[in-house]
Each structure stands twice: as C-alpha cells, then as structure tokens.
Amino acid sequence: MHKRIYEGLSTAVALLDTNFTVLSINPAGEMLFAISANRLIGKEFMHLFQDNMPIMATLEEALARKNSITLRELKILLPGREAITVDMTVCPLTSPEGDTNLLIELVRVDRYLQLSREDDILDRHAATQAMLKGLAHEIKNPLGGLSGAAQLLEKQLPDRSLKEYTYIIVQEADRLRDLVDRMFASSKPLxxxxxxxxxxxxxxxxxxxxxxHNGQLDIKQDYDPSLPELIGDNDQLIQAVLNIVKNAVESLKGTGRIILRTRIERQFTIGSRRHRLVLKAEIEDNGPGIPDELKEQVFYPMVTGRSEGTGLGLSLAQSIINSHDGLIEFKSRPGKTIFTILLPIIKSVS
Ligand SMILES: Nc1ncnc2c1ncn2[C@@H]1O[C@H](COP(=O)(O)OP(=O)(O)OP(=O)(O)O)[C@@H](O)[C@H]1O
Ligand SMILES: [Mg+2]
Structure with missing residues (x-):
C-alpha cells in the first residue's frame, strides 16, 4: 500500500541514506531528473545537480537538527538541461532500530510562480489604466478650451507675426490630445x-x-499550421503585434533576426483563468535585450528606453490583448528577447 502511494505521487520523492546515497526514487522523481531508478540507486544524490552546495548544506542541517527543512524557490540546474525552480523539503526519518534516512521531496513551482507573476501583470495594468483614464479626462477637457481660445485670439491679433505663437498653442494642444487618445486607443470596443x-x-x-528594406532584417516564420482561427478584433490585434515587432526592429537597429512563432497549449491557465485551448504567439529577436532597470516596468505607459520613444507601444498592446482575455509576457537576455502573446481560443462571437 505505501509503495503504491509513493509511486503514485505526482511530486518527486527520493530516499537517501546518511551518506546521501540514493536508496530509492519514485517515478515522478525519475521523470524530473530524466533518469531511471536503476541507474540512480546506489549513486550519490548530489551528482544530479550542477550547483549542489545549498542542497548539501540543507541535507546536513536537517540531519544535524533532526528536523525537516524546506528550501523555497530553489533554482536547480539539472545536468545538461535548463534551470528549474523547486520547493525542496528534507525530512529525516529514524527507524525504530535507530537508522536514519532522509526523505527528499521536490515540488516544481515554476508554473505557479509564473501564474502569480501573470496575475500581478494583469492587476497592475488594470490599476494604471484606471488611474490614467481619470487623468486623461482631466487633461482633455481644458485642452479643448485652450485651443479654442487660441484660435479666437488669433483672429483678433493685429500683428500677423504674433500668429506664430497662437499656432504653437494650437499645435501643442493637438499633440497632447493625440497622445492622450493613443493611450486609450485600446478602450475602443472590440x-x-x-x-x-x-x-x-x-x-x-x-x-x-x-x-x-535597407537594413539586414530577416523575419522568419515558425507556425503551427493546425492552429484554429479565433474570435477577435483583427485591426486591434494587428496593432498589438505591430507594436511588439516594431520594438524588436528598433532594438536590432534594422539589422538582425526576428522569429514569429505560433503554438497551441491545451488546458492552459492565463492569470487565474483556465482555458481549454490557448494560442501562443511569440516574437523573438536577437537584439541586445531589455535593460534590467526597465524590466519591471515596460508595460507601464510612458516607460521608454529610447530618446524618441513615447513609451506607449507595449502598454497599448497589453491593453488590447487583455481585452481579448489574454496576456503578454516576456523573457529577455542579451541576444534573446521573446514576447509571448497568450490568447484563449474562443470559437463563437459572444
Ligand atoms: N524587443 C526589445 N528589445 C529590447 N528592448 C525592448 C524590446 N521591446 C521593448 N523594449 C524596451 O521597452 C521600452 C518600452 O517599449 P514601448 O513599445 O512601450 O515604448 P517605446 O518603443 O519606447 O515607444 P513607442 O512604442 O510608444 O514608440 C522600449 O523603449 C525599449 O527600451
Ligand atoms: Mg514601442
């Protein structure tokens, strides 16, 4: 019975002796480390990790204190594979005969952390949008009056050369109104x-x-042809994708490679909602990456890393995708930046 429970667990569990040699590992553990129990039993547990210092220290501490210890959000590098994040619990078990073993439980938390980050993006975005909406209203009303008054004034001006000044007032008021309009282009109904x-x-x-056409720009396509069509606003979706692709081109300064990729995910959660089918559209570039100091804020309006940027592109794109019940997220390091658009595939117009 106990063996069946051990084998049926979806979290990785291993049993070690006091020398940290593996005595047994369950199937979820074999999956996690991509190694069979036969090859692992009798070997040192530490060989499974590239950077094993914090793990070693935890095992030793649990043994010394005879207490169970949990290491949260531990980043581990499996040999030859990418880094994963786990919560690791080490529990010393002492048999009635006095032998001590260590029970190790590893729970992958990558997706969970990702979800709380997604919720965070959605919440913060909604909060800034709400605040800006109020502000935009306050700005637009007086702007109308300002430019109307400048036009009236212009008619009364005795000296034509003074018109240059009223012209500037009208122009700048228009520019400000356009900016505010662009900020809220996404509140248009779908x-x-x-x-x-x-x-x-x-x-x-x-x-x-x-x-x-002058630069050395290569835009590759890597599409999943089986993707179904979805319901959405064609023009607004073009705008969202365009804003992301434009940023990639700007970061590449016209020379480099962009990949447009599509995939489908089944039973996928966006924020806190689970969807049967989700479209994943990625825009990858091999540019210098997003500067670290901007990473937390790129979706905020007015956040820009370019002298001529208005910082509205990504905020607008996020609003558009949010209004389709989706989400934009990104990963970025020098040489590889990927913006991912997640969109639930809904097949009927509601
Ligand atoms: N693919 C990318 N590579 C490097 N940095 C990026 C990338 N995408 C966005 N960024 C950074 O994020 C900032 C914000 O982007 P966003 O599109 O919101 O504004 P912008 O491009 O500066 O101005 P706008 O789009 O309004 O003209 C950019 O200025 C840039 O610094
Ligand atoms: Mg932009």
Whole structure:
C-alpha cells in the first residue's frame, strides 16, 4: 500500500541514506531528473545537480537538527538541461532500530510562480489604466478650451507675426490630445470576427520588411499550421503585434533576426483563468535585450528606453490583448528577447 502511494505521487520523492546515497526514487522523481531508478540507486544524490552546495548544506542541517527543512524557490540546474525552480523539503526519518534516512521531496513551482507573476501583470495594468483614464479626462477637457481660445485670439491679433505663437498653442494642444487618445486607443470596443493569427503575423511581417528594406532584417516564420482561427478584433490585434515587432526592429537597429512563432497549449491557465485551448504567439529577436532597470516596468505607459520613444507601444498592446482575455509576457537576455502573446481560443462571437 505505501509503495503504491509513493509511486503514485505526482511530486518527486527520493530516499537517501546518511551518506546521501540514493536508496530509492519514485517515478515522478525519475521523470524530473530524466533518469531511471536503476541507474540512480546506489549513486550519490548530489551528482544530479550542477550547483549542489545549498542542497548539501540543507541535507546536513536537517540531519544535524533532526528536523525537516524546506528550501523555497530553489533554482536547480539539472545536468545538461535548463534551470528549474523547486520547493525542496528534507525530512529525516529514524527507524525504530535507530537508522536514519532522509526523505527528499521536490515540488516544481515554476508554473505557479509564473501564474502569480501573470496575475500581478494583469492587476497592475488594470490599476494604471484606471488611474490614467481619470487623468486623461482631466487633461482633455481644458485642452479643448485652450485651443479654442487660441484660435479666437488669433483672429483678433493685429500683428500677423504674433500668429506664430497662437499656432504653437494650437499645435501643442493637438499633440497632447493625440497622445492622450493613443493611450486609450485600446478602450475602443472590440469589432469581433473570426481572425487568423497567421494572416495577422504575415501582414505585420510584410509592413515591417517594406519599411526596413535597407537594413539586414530577416523575419522568419515558425507556425503551427493546425492552429484554429479565433474570435477577435483583427485591426486591434494587428496593432498589438505591430507594436511588439516594431520594438524588436528598433532594438536590432534594422539589422538582425526576428522569429514569429505560433503554438497551441491545451488546458492552459492565463492569470487565474483556465482555458481549454490557448494560442501562443511569440516574437523573438536577437537584439541586445531589455535593460534590467526597465524590466519591471515596460508595460507601464510612458516607460521608454529610447530618446524618441513615447513609451506607449507595449502598454497599448497589453491593453488590447487583455481585452481579448489574454496576456503578454516576456523573457529577455542579451541576444534573446521573446514576447509571448497568450490568447484563449474562443470559437463563437459572444
Ligand atoms: N524587443 C526589445 N528589445 C529590447 N528592448 C525592448 C524590446 N521591446 C521593448 N523594449 C524596451 O521597452 C521600452 C518600452 O517599449 P514601448 O513599445 O512601450 O515604448 P517605446 O518603443 O519606447 O515607444 P513607442 O512604442 O510608444 O514608440 C522600449 O523603449 C525599449 O527600451
Ligand atoms: Mg514601442
């Protein structure tokens, strides 16, 4: 019975002796480390990790204190594979005969951490949008009065050369109004229809290549052809993708490689909602990456790393995708930045 429970657990569990030699490991553990129990039993547990110092210290401490210890959000590097994040609990077990073993339990928390980060992005985005909406209203009302008054004043001016000044007032008021309008372009109601994400990506690709025909820009396509169409606002989705692709081109300064990738995820959770089918569209570039000091804030309006940027592109894109019940997230390091658009695939217009 105990063996069946041990083998049926979905978390990785291993039993070690006091020399940290593996006595047994359950199937979830074999999966996690991608190694069979036969090859592991009798070997040192530490061989499974590249950086094993914190793990070693925890095992020793648990043994010395005869107490169970949990290391939270431990990043481990499995040999030859990418880093994963786990919660690791070490529990010393002493048999009636006085032998001590160590029970190790490893729970992967990557996806859980990702979900709380996603919730965070959605919450923060909603909060800034709400605040800005109030602010925009307050700005737009007086702007109308300002430019109207300047136009009236212009008519009364005796000296034509003074018109230059009223012209500046009207121009700048217009510019400010456009800026505020752009900030809220995404609050437009969605014009929903069946949309094909590949058509959207191809359209953006064509525009981008046409605008950058002088540079050495390569935009590759890596599509999952089995993706179904989804319901959404074609023009707004083009805008969202375009804003992300534009940033990639700007970071590449016109020379480099962009990959447009699509995949499908089943039973996938976005924020706190689970969806049967989710479209994953990625825009990857091999540019210098997002500067560390901007990483936490790129989705905020007015956050920019470019002298001529307005910092609205990503905020707008996020609003558009949020209004489709989706989310944009990113990973970035020098040489590899990936923006991922997650969109639930809904098949009927509601
Ligand atoms: N692919 C990328 N590579 C490197 N940095 C990026 C990338 N995408 C975004 N960024 C950084 O994030 C900042 C914010 O992007 P966002 O699109 O919101 O504003 P912007 O491009 O500066 O201005 P706008 O899009 O309004 O013209 C950028 O200025 C840039 O510093
Ligand atoms: Mg931009």
């Amino acid at each position: 014009n929903k229809d069946l949309v094909n994400i590949h058509k959207i990506l191809n359209h953006v690709r064509k525009i981008t290549l046409a605008e950058n």
